[in-house]
Amino acid sequence: MSKRRERIVFALSCLGLLALWQALSMAVDSAVLVPSLLDIVKEAWSVIRSKAFLLNLGSTLLRGAESFALIAAVSIALAVASHLYKWVSVALRPLLLLSKAVPVMSIILLAFIWFSSAAVPVFSAFLMGFPIMYTQVFSALESLDPQLEQMCLVYGITGKRRLRHFVIPSLEPYLIVGSRQALSVIWKAVIASEVLTVPGLGVGSRIQLAQVQLETSRVLAWTMAAVLLTALSDGIFEILLKRKASWR
Amino acid sequence: MEIRGLFKSFGSLEVFKDFSLSIRDRRITALMGPSGCGKTTLLNMISGLEKADKGTIEASDGALFIFQEPRLLPWKTALENVEIVLETLVESPLERRARAIESLEMMRLGDKLDSYPSHLSGGQRQRVALARAFCLPAKVLLMDEPFSSLDSRLVDSIMKDFLAMYQKSPRTAIFVTHDGLQAGRLADEVVLLGSSPCTVLDRFIVPSDKASRSLADALKAHDRIERVFEQ
Numbered sequence: 001m002s003k004r005r006e007r008i009v010f011a012l013s014c015l016g017l018l019a020l021w022q023a024l025s026m027a028v029d030s031a032v033l034v035p036s037l038l039d040i041v042k043e044a045w046s047v048i049r050s051k052a053f054l055l056n057l058g059s060t061l062l063r064g065a066e067s068f069a070l071i072a073a074v075s076i077a078l079a080v081a082s083h084l085y086k087w088v089s090v091a092l093r094p095l096l097l098l099s100k101a102v103p104v105m106s107i108i109l110l111a112f113i114w115f116s117s118a119a120v121p122v123f124s125a126f127l128m129g130f131p132i133m134y135t136q137v138f139s140a141l142e143s144l145d146p147q148l149e150q151m152c153l154v155y156g157i158t159g160k161r162r163l164r165h166f167v168i169p170s171l172e173p174y175l176i177v178g179s180r181q182a183l184s185v186i187w188k189a190v191i192a193s194e195v196l197t198v199p200g201l202g203v204g205s206r207i208q209l210a211q212v213q214l215e216t217s218r219v220l221a222w223t224m225a226a227v228l229l230t231a232l233s234d235g236i237f238e239i240l241l242k243r244k245a246s247w248r
Numbered sequence: 249m250e251i252r253g254l255f256k257s258f259g260s261l262e263v264f265k266d267f268s269l270s271i272r273d274r275r276i277t278a279l280m281g282p283s284g285c286g287k288t289t290l291l292n293m294i295s296g297l298e299k300a301d302k303g304t305i306e307a308s309d310g311a312l313f314i315f316q317e318p319r320l321l322p323w324k325t326a327l328e329n330v331e332i333v334l335e336t337l338v339e340s341p342l343e344r345r346a347r348a349i350e351s352l353e354m355m356r357l358g359d360k361l362d363s364y365p366s367h368l369s370g371g372q373r374q375r376v377a378l379a380r381a382f383c384l385p386a387k388v389l390l391m392d393e394p395f396s397s398l399d400s401r402l403v404d405s406i407m408k409d410f411l412a413m414y415q416k417s418p419r420t421a422i423f424v425t426h427d428g429l430q431a432g433r434l435a436d437e438v439v440l441l442g443s444s445p446c447t448v449l450d451r452f453i454v455p456s457d458k459a460s461r462s463l464a465d466a467l468k469a470h471d472r473i474e475r476v477f478e479q
Contacts (some may be wrong), residue, residue: 028331055325135263147315147317147319148319148321149296150313151313151319153297153314154295154297154311154312154313155312155313155332155333155380155384156333156336159334161332161335161336165321165324165332166321169321169323246364247322247323247324247364247365248322248364248366248367
């Protein structure tokens with residue numbers, strides 16, 4: 001399929017989804033159950049214009065950034081340790097298996113029982129995102145090219161210079177992919193936690209309150225803000241990945 | 249370079265058993281032998297990548313390796329790949345750059361300085377690897393079949409440029425190859441090895457000067473190599 005046709009089919013599919021929603025809303029004829037597209041757009045506009053919009057979005061963004069920084073630091077440290085000492089990677093296996101298998105909601109609810117509500121989003125996002133980032137960095141370290149490794153040794157590229165010229169550039173694509181995938185689960189975990197713990201500010205809190213008041217169009221408007229966050233972080237890493245790959 | 253009383257085994261396989269060999273300084277010695285006879289292991293031990301079980305190798309400080317594959321860093325340009333190895337040697341970045349460019353120009357890559365390895369042909373990549381090795385002052389040059397993964401049409405011109413570069417700064421070079429004609433063209437001396445354990449079957453000096461050697465002389469050396477290995 002050509003690029004042009006791909007775009008056309010993609011655009012038609014988007015339009016189809018919107019049309020389906022609109023048709024459904026007209027058939028059901030209830031703003032609480034399925035609000036019309038116009039209602040949603042109006043609501044989204046008023047949400048964006050409200051003073052609290054940036055505060056709420058910023059709070060969620062901050063929680064995400066905090067989780068991300070924590071995940072990056074711990075994942076890289078533990079991946080390096082696992083690469084150097086096999087027993088570390090084995091010791092981490094149960095934790096990785098658990099965090100893959102346990103439902104997000106269980107993690108959030110348990111975190112709510114154990115910690116103050118402020119720590120819940122960061123904790124649950126950490127548990128969800130850590131295995132993704134760790135796995136990427138660890139597999140990158142394990143797949144360092146042994147031939148280039150030998151070349152570095154023979155040509156005296158050792159210590160810090162080995163790190164700068166060989167190891168870090170080898171890890172870069174994995175770090176970017178890991179960050180991107182980790183961030184997409186971070187947003188989901190953070191917002192889900194906010195829905196449950198309802199902090200003063202946060203996209204999740206707004207969704208929760210709108211739902212309680214049966215303001216379905218507002219639930220959808222805030223959901224769009226959440227989608228925006230994911231799209232934004234995805235876009236940034238997409239650009240980074242393309243820039244870094246200019247030598248391919 | 250003197251190798252004396254070398255022992256090396258892998259499990260129960262004795263690759264080297266009291267092996268000795270002297271290699272003439274500032275000459276190219278071609279090392280030939282059946283695969284598995286220990287040529288690569290010998291190079292690895294000379295360069296220090298592997299340790300001998302017993303024995304001594306003299307004058308092995310600062311041996312450089314030219315591998316069968318170019319082994320360039322894919323995220324660095326041709327110029328950067330050469331500059332990097334000069335970092336600890338030459339302090340001034342300008343001086344470093346000048347030396348790297350000079351080396352690359354000798355290998356006819358003056359117009360490819362800013363190309364990434366993925367945008368170079370196989371022959372050009374190996375030329376970068378040769379430039380990288382030659383810009384360093386190491387006394388010993390170890391070459392593990394550096395021309396064997398290249399298109400046969402390219403090998404001639406690369407070997408010619410290699411020789412020109414070598415003549416400018418001759419070192420003690422050990423040239424491992426499977427190709428008798430390549431040995432006949434480049435080497436001052438040819439050493440033929442037998443396997444398990446590694447022994448010297450024959451060694452001879454190629455009579456004419458390698459810089460001006462005729463194809464007939466190279467073929468003579470090639471024929472002598474073939475005869476020894478047939479026996």
